[in-house]
Amino acid sequence: xxxxxxxxxxxxxxxxxxxxxGCEHVEKITIAIGLLAGVEPGLIAxxxxxxxxxxxxxxxxxIIESVEVRVECAVCGAHSSVTANRLICSAxxxxxxxxxxxxxxxxxxxxxxxxxxxxxxx
Amino acid sequence: xxxxxxxSLTPESPGRVIEVIQDLLAENDRMADHNRAHFDSHGVxxxxxxxxxxxxxxxxxxxxxVALKGSVRIAVIEGDLATDNDAVRIRSHGVPAVQITTGAAxxxxxxxxxxxxxxxxxxxxxxxxxxxxxxxxxxxxxDLGAHRNVTLLSVTEGDDKPAKYPVIFRASDxxxxxxTDLLDVMDDFDPGRAAAALQGLGGGIPLIGTAVRRAPxxxxxxxxxxxxxxxxxxxxRSVPSRKPLSFPPPPRFGV
Numbered sequence: 001x002x003x004x005x006x007x008x009x010x011x012x013x014x015x016x017x018x019x020x021x022g023c024e025h026v027e028k029i030t031i032a033i034g035l036l037a038g039v040e041p042g043l044i045a046x047x048x049x050x051x052x053x054x055x056x057x058x059x060x061x062x063i064i065e066s067v068e069v070r071v072e073c074a075v076c077g078a079h080s081s082v083t084a085n086r087l088i089c090s091a092x093x094x095x096x097x098x099x100x101x102x103x104x105x106x107x108x109x110x111x112x113x114x115x116x117x118x119x120x121x122x
Numbered sequence: 123x124x125x126x127x128x129x130s131l132t133p134e135s136p137g138r139v140i141e142v143i144q145d146l147l148a149e150n151d152r153m154a155d156h157n158r159a160h161f162d163s164h165g166v167x168x169x170x171x172x173x174x175x176x177x178x179x180x181x182x183x184x185x186x187x188v189a190l191k192g193s194v195r196i197a198v199i200e201g202d203l204a205t206d207n208d209a210v211r212i213r214s215h216g217v218p219a220v221q222i223t224t225g226a227a228x229x230x231x232x233x234x235x236x237x238x239x240x241x242x243x244x245x246x247x248x249x250x251x252x253x254x255x256x257x258x259x260x261x262x263x264x265d266l267g268a269h270r271n272v273t274l275l276s277v278t279e280g281d282d283k284p285a286k287y288p289v290i291f292r293a294s295d296x297x298x299x300x301x302t303d304l305l306d307v308m309d310d311f312d313p314g315r316a317a318a319a320l321q322g323l324g325g326g327i328p329l330i331g332t333a334v335r336r337a338p339x340x341x342x343x344x345x346x347x348x349x350x351x352x353x354x355x356x357x358x359r360s361v362p363s364r365k366p367l368s369f370p371p372p373p374r375f376g377v
Contacts, residue, residue, distance in 0.1 A: 002229050002260035009146050017140055027137050031146065038263040038289035071324060085288035087324035097324035099292075105263070107142045114137045 006039060007047035010107060011057060017110045018056045026060040028111035034067040034104035036084045069102030150264055153232035157267025164244035167351055168252060170266050172290060173274035175256030178300040180208045183251055185334040187215045189344055199238045199252045201230040218242060229260035232267055262290035270350060276300045277311045284319035292323045296346055303333035
């Protein structure tokens with residue numbers, strides 16, 4: 001259940017973003033989770049539903065974008081889409097590959113709620 | 123006043139979207155880099171040892187301490203949910219051990235390791251083992267600041283573990299097949315299948331065997347440690363500091 005730790009880090013970052021923008025309410029949060037990140041999207045969503053209460057994201061929805069795993073072959077240079085436990089070049093079958101996508105664990109964007117009483121003249 | 127541009131009217135437009143693109147583990151990774159800098163400044167090689175519970179991490183470290191006593195100055199940070207049993211075992215061999223009890227937490231993180239470092243004298247060490255919580259899932263995601271990741275796979279487990287838990291095995295610089303002295307009674311464990319599953323994770327991660335009980339055999343493991351400590355040319359700690367295989371992740375969004 002390391003997803004709790006990761007959700008805690010997510011909410012901390014969202015709080016910073018909202019505070020920097022002078023906003024008290026967050027509408028929507030979008031994160032990316034690679035299929036090789038070792039993090040279960042469903043558990044992040046469950047943790048978020050519980051942990052968001054009381055903060056600026058209490059009413060926010062969480063969008064999770066899944067990122068497929070891609071490798072680059074050191075031998076033939078091909079890029080292939082692969083499964084998380086078969087990181088082999090699809091073109092030549094070589095195992096000397098480098099993961100170029102699929103490890104993402106990232107806050108992408110935060111959508112802030114518009115102020116309700118917007119006009120304030122100084 | 124509008125906090126964006128300083129104008130006196132706040133727009134009644136829909137909510138603003140702020141593009142962030144920040145790693146969710148950024149705080150952990152900063153602390154991990156800090157730990158690594160500590161190790162580097164004292165010339166200490168730090169190795170993060172991971173496996174499922176009961177794969178023989180502590181037993182391997184005990185055998186390593188006995189084998190290297192007098193030539194390499196070792197300390198161990200022990201991570202467990204509860205008890206200091208493992209630290210007691212390590213201390214009985216005369217080397218410092220710090221126990222981190224994580225309570226309900228299923229993994230070590232860089233902050234916990236940093237706190238443990240405050241109770242160790244790095245200046246008197248060559249090699250620090252960080253024995254992670256027995257778990258093949260959660261520890262894989264957290265960089266502790268170690269220079270190398272080692273994952274044990276015991277022959278009493280399934281030989282398809284690398285395919286079932288690709289994240290942790292792929293994050294390893296070395297996989298140790300432990301308890302090989304039991305291979306003759308573990309009919310359904312095929313080291314060839316384990317090697318094939320590991321090779322399927324790409325990168326050419328090396329696999330070596332160890333046994334510490336009935337027919338002790340840790341020569342390949344000690345050779346690997348020696349190479350990591352001394353480098354190929356034999357100069358002490360000439361191996362450049364680097365993060366384990368999967369840290370940090372490659373540039374984001376290659377898709």
